[in-house]
Amino acid sequence: MVSYILRRILSTLPVMGIVALFVFSLLYIAPGDPAAVIAGDQASPADVERIRQGLGLDRPFLVQFGTWLWHILHGDLGTSIFTNLPVSAMIAQRIEPTFSLMAITLVLTILVAVPLGVAAAWKAGSWVDRTIMAFAVFAFSLPVFVVGYVLAYVFALQFEWLPVQGYTPLAAGIWPWLQNLILPALALGSVYIALIARITRASMLEVLQQDYVRTARAKGLGQRNILFVHALKNAAVPIVTVIGIGIALLIGGAVVTESVFAIPGLGRLTIDAILRRDYPVIQGIVLLFSFLYVLVNLMVDVTYTLVDPRIRY
Amino acid sequence: MDRRTVLKGLAGVGSLAATGGLSMPALSQGAAARTLRFVPQANLANFDPIWGTQYVVRNAAALVWDTLYGLDATLQPQRQMVESEEVSDDGLVWTFRLRPGLKFHDGEPVRSKDVIASLARWSARDPMGLMLKAIQNELTAVDDRTFKWALKAPYPKMLLALGKNSTPCAFIMPERIAQTDPFKQIPEYVGSGPMKFAKGEWVPGAKAVFEKFADYAPRQEKASWLAGGKQMLVDRIEWVVIPDPATAAAALQNGEVDWWESPITDLVPSLKKNRNINVDIADPLGNIGSFRMNHLHPPFNDVKVRRAVLAALSQEDYMRALVGDDTALWKPLPGFFTPDTPLYTEEGGEILKGKRDLATAKKLLAESGYSGQPVTCVVAQDQPITKAQGDVTADLLKQIGMNVDFVATDWGTVGSRRAQKTPPGQGGWGMFHTWHAGADCISPAAYNAIRANGDKAWFGWPTSEVVEKEVTAWFDAKNLDEEKAAAKRLNKAAMEDVVYAPTGFFLSYTAWRKNISGIAKGPLPFFWGVSKTA
Numbered sequence: 001m002v003s004y005i006l007r008r009i010l011s012t013l014p015v016m017g018i019v020a021l022f023v024f025s026l027l028y029i030a031p032g033d034p035a036a037v038i039a040g041d042q043a044s045p046a047d048v049e050r051i052r053q054g055l056g057l058d059r060p061f062l063v064q065f066g067t068w069l070w071h072i073l074h075g076d077l078g079t080s081i082f083t084n085l086p087v088s089a090m091i092a093q094r095i096e097p098t099f100s101l102m103a104i105t106l107v108l109t110i111l112v113a114v115p116l117g118v119a120a121a122w123k124a125g126s127w128v129d130r131t132i133m134a135f136a137v138f139a140f141s142l143p144v145f146v147v148g149y150v151l152a153y154v155f156a157l158q159f160e161w162l163p164v165q166g167y168t169p170l171a172a173g174i175w176p177w178l179q180n181l182i183l184p185a186l187a188l189g190s191v192y193i194a195l196i197a198r199i200t201r202a203s204m205l206e207v208l209q210q211d212y213v214r215t216a217r218a219k220g221l222g223q224r225n226i227l228f229v230h231a232l233k234n235a236a237v238p239i240v241t242v243i244g245i246g247i248a249l250l251i252g253g254a255v256v257t258e259s260v261f262a263i264p265g266l267g268r269l270t271i272d273a274i275l276r277r278d279y280p281v282i283q284g285i286v287l288l289f290s291f292l293y294v295l296v297n298l299m300v301d302v303t304y305t306l307v308d309p310r311i312r313y
Numbered sequence: 314m315d316r317r318t319v320l321k322g323l324a325g326v327g328s329l330a331a332t333g334g335l336s337m338p339a340l341s342q343g344a345a346a347r348t349l350r351f352v353p354q355a356n357l358a359n360f361d362p363i364w365g366t367q368y369v370v371r372n373a374a375a376l377v378w379d380t381l382y383g384l385d386a387t388l389q390p391q392r393q394m395v396e397s398e399e400v401s402d403d404g405l406v407w408t409f410r411l412r413p414g415l416k417f418h419d420g421e422p423v424r425s426k427d428v429i430a431s432l433a434r435w436s437a438r439d440p441m442g443l444m445l446k447a448i449q450n451e452l453t454a455v456d457d458r459t460f461k462w463a464l465k466a467p468y469p470k471m472l473l474a475l476g477k478n479s480t481p482c483a484f485i486m487p488e489r490i491a492q493t494d495p496f497k498q499i500p501e502y503v504g505s506g507p508m509k510f511a512k513g514e515w516v517p518g519a520k521a522v523f524e525k526f527a528d529y530a531p532r533q534e535k536a537s538w539l540a541g542g543k544q545m546l547v548d549r550i551e552w553v554v555i556p557d558p559a560t561a562a563a564a565l566q567n568g569e570v571d572w573w574e575s576p577i578t579d580l581v582p583s584l585k586k587n588r589n590i591n592v593d594i595a596d597p598l599g600n601i602g603s604f605r606m607n608h609l610h611p612p613f614n615d616v617k618v619r620r621a622v623l624a625a626l627s628q629e630d631y632m633r634a635l636v637g638d639d640t641a642l643w644k645p646l647p648g649f650f651t652p653d654t655p656l657y658t659e660e661g662g663e664i665l666k667g668k669r670d671l672a673t674a675k676k677l678l679a680e681s682g683y684s685g686q687p688v689t690c691v692v693a694q695d696q697p698i699t700k701a702q703g704d705v706t707a708d709l710l711k712q713i714g715m716n717v718d719f720v721a722t723d724w725g726t727v728g729s730r731r732a733q734k735t736p737p738g739q740g741g742w743g744m745f746h747t748w749h750a751g752a753d754c755i756s757p758a759a760y761n762a763i764r765a766n767g768d769k770a771w772f773g774w775p776t777s778e779v780v781e782k783e784v785t786a787w788f789d790a791k792n793l794d795e796e797k798a799a800a801k802r803l804n805k806a807a808m809e810d811v812v813y814a815p816t817g818f819f820l821s822y823t824a825w826r827k828n829i830s831g832i833a834k835g836p837l838p839f840f841w842g843v844s845k846t847a
Contacts, residue, residue: 084359
């Protein structure tokens, strides 16, 4: 297992190398010019050109790519064109909010979606099943930003229970930290709750028709024991797969949620960097995200061995 | 590794987080009242007001760096860091003396050498600074508080140049920082103004913090825009960047922020209904909407085509697309200068007045020989102002029979594409939309958009000797009457050549909670004199 994990981690290096080359090339050919954004609307074309030269953006592609790669190999993600701050420092500033949002969303999703899916499968065809599935269709159909606005209007503006925007670090305490994340996590999680509830239901329905479940019933095991110990464990592989995909998708979802709730996370940093053409920041974030994607896939594969002893690497 | 190990590990992490975070800091009522939370118009992505000339950088910089002179609400430059000035009879030598007791944020006194280095850096980037540099003999220190600027020719607008609020302003920095190449970013932020920049708390894209500078020596006069006594009544100002307008509106209503610089018009009615919120016009100098045509390439290299577009252009259509039905927020602008300012004139603006004349427009177009070649109209969709204007223009061009190649893109792309001088079919452009702060259009001083000096002109590169002659006449004017006369001729010439197309004059709102007082109307948010009660 350990050698498998090491091999998988090593295999991320060529993947990230290809991603780096692809992203760098894409940004190079993409329209837009950070020098023009920096210079401001009143700047003359000559000013824009001087700034471009100052940033080294007038150099040939291979020179720019080589310089960047050389720095990456030395563990240096570069410096933001705009803020003059190291990209690694900017990413470090933003990691906690994004990871907090993703963690809360994930926990919320699993805690809500899996029981809902199990209940729907258990009561398949009944009003419970139909209600849960209707909710799933509804939640799946609503865009995250719409759910976000509605939640903010109800729970922040009308009831004044929670803040509308911002982020408080975990170091300031559990409740202040959680306060800022509840609404964004609900908004971001609604789609995943719907998705995972449906997958859980489908997977459970299949398992509940297996012979060993009938045997368990015949042995007189309790319903809860059958559902959560025997059936859910065997239905877990597809659920874990979808949760893994969900984590990867959460990174994309965080971009919208962080904008709606003004959370200073990686999603907003990405958007800002793209709009301004802050190339070093975009490249740094993409490298980080590509590593995270690979890592999540690895975690999913490892989790398979925990829920299904037949799977070995 | 088995399931139990994993679960135990997860439980451990959870309990660690829980025990580590039970405490929370409480902001006392007094501290909250001394902290002003402000939502700026845009993200403060860099903090060098000479290198990056975006308005948001200028606005933040005005807190941190002081200027020698400051423009007041009557549009007159007043002494700020300067105690006195003298100009020789021939107008060639200016001698300035600094106020005593001026200090930088690192405790060092402000000396003439700092001013000289700051002015040298500023004059390499600012249009008025470049003019001064071109006629400069020498800029030297006489002593620590006195410096002399010797010129080859008189420059009557000297004080305006040093005190204007258009970007880049002549901010005074320590010599070691001001010696940075003006086309590279400064490495540190040691200011001379009433607030210090808390670099450690800066999260670009999210937050910028300014703390009161205890050793700042404000003038004794009442504050007026960038002039007078910049008395800070709060200890800390937090700029909270909220990119989504609906979220910013909700945060203001919820009391999470105190002041929102630029609420979008659509949300103003709901803010006005809230009894805890004040809404008012932000800046009486407003903005001028515009689109620029590329004078280098067909079809807009022919003045008849440019006039055809102007003859058909309905400013009301543009303004309603921008600000909706609130007629208090806009007015037609048959000219180039900011309404209700001394140089405002409608000379030559008849083409923009009255019922729109599509027949004349079509006739002019036919006379130009326009044969249906595509007009590349580059429109930034991520800026509500440019998007709304672009949609109206596309319709306008179609109405007069032009073939529109509508390029929907983002502002970053417009920023680079508009700098291309190649023909539209080869990566260039035919027209793009923007807007100008009214404060920049009160005179030709900082009004790049009205210049018509060909290659050196702003994007679109218009060439008109008459326009340039009148710009020079304004700079040389000895009094307001001469300035007005030059502005009239300039307006007429710029309209005849269609240097650019003004789409109207519009205002915007600002909104703040009622426990905030002292907010002044002006071209930028002025924080001095603003106080907050708990």
